[in-house]
């Protein structure tokens with residue numbers, strides 16, 4: 073190691089072998105007191121919380137006293153990272169995820185974010201089921217976990233760069249010892265110092281491109297908390313991953329089930345979504361065709377330039393090669409653009425690799441801001457990543473201020489001269505650089521839409537208009553789907569525990585493209601089963617894409633095609649093969665239900681777990697403006713007539729109001745039905761009996777929910 077590195081603290085340990093997916097201990101680091109120690113994982117913790125997001129929530133819950141609601145920047149806020157018992161498997165696709173959790177700067181409640189890269193698996197193979205970092209260091213610190221030697225160190229390494237693409241490279245080189253594949257780095261970037269939606273980059277080394285690549289834990293400001301703690305980077309080193317690194321209970325069964333699922337993906341992906349070639353960009357033309365692609369701050373669902381930023385274009389731009397963000401992932405959707413020349417910002421003129429873009433970045437930084445230039449999107453993608461900023465929040469916040477500017481609600485005085493019209497690529501990039509550098513109007517936009525609503529109200533912007541068109545709920549910016557015609561997805565966003573992110577209930581495709589949820593009851597049932605099932609991936613260190621983005625050929629003929637039950641059964645076998653616990657699909661849902669309800673109670677503990685916090689902006693329910701209504705007049709007029717309204721002679725404003733009354737009522741009725749299905753009362757609080765049934769009726773949990781029964 074370089075001579076000018078100062079060791080601030082060190083902890084030596086014997087690296088335990090992994091047993092059936094667990095190491096049975098977690099690593100605790102207090103940056104304020106330079107303390108490093110192990111915590112035991114109990115059988116109860118494994119039984120009730122499984123791992124991954126479950127362990128994160130358990131650790132975070134116990135990180136600060138029950139009677140105190142900490143703020144995100146309180147040193148007691150804990151940044152937790154865990155993979156899960158199946159995480160690190162190399163012979164079942166999509167099994168290398170890490171799940172990050174902390175109290176979010178945007179929402180004030182727990183955020184959980186699921187990310188690829190090698191950190192989570194390497195952390196476990198280094199002896200730790202989870203990492204929990206509390207406190208705040210006096211100066212920037214690197215936490216180094218050497219899983220080969222059994223050593224954890226807090227290091228002061230002077231002269232490191234701030235932005236991720238440089239930082240991850242340098243740290244990989246510093247710790248690689250000739251084997252860069254053995255190192256994974258977690259870093260944020262300069263933007264996470266100033267914005268509330270800082271993200272984390274989790275790296276892996278790509279031997280084919282001889283480059284450090286990364287994936288993002290994007291949502292909710294985990295990078296902001298990371299930088300608030302003065303963490304420069306987390307580095308883990310582990311050598312010697314193998315198909316039995318998890319020491320599975322039944323290696324033969326694991327081999328068999330992994331082979332079956334892998335074979336199907338290899339055979340069917342080329343006939344279905346071609347994710348190994350175009351990633352998730354195949355969604356762009358589909359969303360555009362079904363009027364679901366967010367355009368001009370979710371006003372419309374279609375953009376005339378969508379073809380320019382669809383899969384065909386990215387197929388040309390992506391470099392061909394194996395793009396799995398963990399070993400053995402045959403979906404291999406994590407593509408990159410090589411040798412991209414930057415046109416703006418601090419690295420202008422330099423040639424870089426761009427990891428991405430994925431669908432959300434394309435839709436958000438593209439059509440939602442009125443832009444259909446794939447090179448602009450690539451540049452936004454690169455800078456968001458290296459600055460450590462969430463592309464979704466950046467895009468949605470930018471689209472919001474663009475609409476206000478177009479409406480004349482804000483002017484050049486407010487924006488500092490930035491002409492934020494839809495389609496103005498230069499202004500969008502400049503706004504991003506301002507956010508990252510904490511200057512100009514960008515300094516405020518970087519604090520998110522929830523903050524902007526107050527900031528701009530003080531500058532004369534109509535608060536009720538901002539309430540309607542500011543696409544955030546619980547404080548988190550919306551991800552990139554137009555939900556006006558999908559009641560199910562409205563619920564999917566509004567009821568999501570962490571705020572409107574699609575990974576909890578991505579029902580839009582099932583509802584609008586496949587037409588699988590025709591009745592009200594179907595939608596309410598889906599809002600129980602799908603969030604529970606999707607939660608399960610995060611308990612286990614898994615990616616959900618191999619579950620339903622590529623499906624068995626006869627799936628359509630099965631009883632419940634939306635659930636892809638054959639794959640669900642594969643996952644039950646996978647769980648059994650690794651942990652030795654004999655489970656069926658219903659047991660997996662039960663596992664998730666425990667963590668899900670616990671997290672809902674956690675929201676309540678933080679002051680945001682009741683019905684009022686499940687409300688959503690009207691833009692996600694129906695047309696807000698006259699222009700929006702008139703752009704889809706036939707559809708909306710038809711719906712009003714079906715409801716029995718005589719619309720002859722009515723003005724558009726009157727029709728907007730009539731439709732709104734109906735749609736808002738529908739949303740409330742849906743919420744009632746979902747709460748009932750989930751075992752919650754009318755205020756959205758889990759009933760004590762339900763918590764008892766789930767086995768999570770701990771005294772402190774009951775103390776939180778009791779006043780709301």
Ligand code: SF4
Nearest residue numbers: 166397401403405615
């Ligand atoms: S499907 Fe894509 S995102 Fe998921 S693990 Fe595989 S490469 Fe990573």
